[in-house]
Amino acid sequence: MTDSIEQLQFIEKKLDQLTEAVIKLSKDIHDIDTQNKEAIEAVKNEIVSQVSTNRLRLQRHVTTSSTETIQQTEALWQLYPQLDTPGPIMPPSGNFAMDPRTLLHLSSLIKETRPKVILELGGGASTIWMGYLTEAFGTKIITVDHLKEYRNITEGYVRRHNFNKRIECRLAPLENVAVSGHEFLWYSQSSFSDVTDIDILLIDGPPQATGESARYPAFPTLRESLSPQALVLLDDTHRKTEQEILERWSSEAPGYETRDRGVSRLAVLQKRRNEL
The missing domain is CATH 1.20.5 (Single alpha-helices involved in coiled-coils or other helix-helix interfaces)
Incomplete structure (x- = not known):
């Protein structure tokens, strides 16, 4: 139990x-x-x-x-x-090349300036468009690229459009240069040291990937080679880096002013009227 x-x-x-x-x-x-x-x-x-x-x-x-x-x-x-004399097919615009709106802006600046000498840093579609847009002025155009491949492509366009007599394609490898107390990887200056009285300095290179503020040296280095009425044109100013470069140029050269903001991706720097 x-x-x-x-x-x-x-x-x-x-x-x-x-x-x-x-x-x-x-x-x-x-x-x-x-x-x-x-x-x-x-x-x-x-x-x-x-x-x-x-x-x-x-x-x-x-x-x-x-x-x-x-x-x-x-x-x-x-x-x-x-284009008064339409020729072979034009190089493609956009992507890494200038877009149509920027080319149209460039066209208006060429008409305004009627340049005798243009130095272009970074050639391509813009080179050929400038060839046609400056036919009436007999402009001498020197375009510079840092790689032989790019130079050859632009040179091929130039031959195809029969601009050999007015457009010269040069190779300028990148090298270390000291500008404003800083080191940059920029074009070999010996490749265009003979170019003076530049009426339009078009800056579309070196590519951004080549270094920080890659295009900054252009204006300080070539400033003394510009004609009194010259226009300095910086492409790709929709990017922060180019905006900073433009602001730096403006602060370092108070005798110059910017204009045409927002018209295209092209920024315009020129001497103030009272400095001419």
């Missing part, structure tokens, strides 16, 4: 323990379910937020791209009629 009672007590104890375990397990399951619901809700809210944000970004991108396409198309419609 005593053994039976003890066995019953043992069983009752185990049942109590099992009941407690079941209650605890039920509570844990409830807690986990609640946490999962909260986590799922948080993920859902994040997805909704990201979708909304990306939708707005996409809308802005589409609007900006559409506006950009319209502007570039308008520029092309204005640009091509300026």
Whole structure:
């Protein structure tokens, strides 16, 4: 009899323990379910937020791209009629080459300046466009590239469009130069040291990847080779680096001023009228 009672007590104890375990397990399951619901809700809210944000970004991108396409198309419609003697197919514009709106801006500056000498740092499509746009002025154009591959491509365009007599393509490998107390990797100056009285200095190189503020040396180095009415044109000023270069030039040469901001990716630096 005593053994039976003890066995019953043992069983009752185990049942109590099992009941407690079941209650605890039920509570844990409830807690986990609640946490999962909260986590799922948080993920859902994040997805909704990201979708909304990306939708707005996409809308802005589409609007900006559409506006950009319209502007570039308008520029092309204005640009091509300026070619008095249409020749072979023109080099492609855009991407690493100048876009049509920038070329149209360049065209207006050429008409204004009627340059006799243009020095271009970084040739390409712009070289050929300048060849056509300066036909009436007999302009001498010297274009410089740091790699033989690039120089050869531009030289091929020049031959194809029969500009050999007015456009000279030169190779100027990059080398270390000291400018304003800093070291830069820039064009070998011996390649164009003979070029003087520059009416337009067009700066579209070296490429950004060649070094920090890669195009900064151009103006300080060539300033004394500019004609009194010269225009210094810096391309790609939609980029922060080029904007900083332009501001630095302006602060270091108070006799010069910038103009035509926002017209295209081309920034214009010229002598102040009272300095001429």
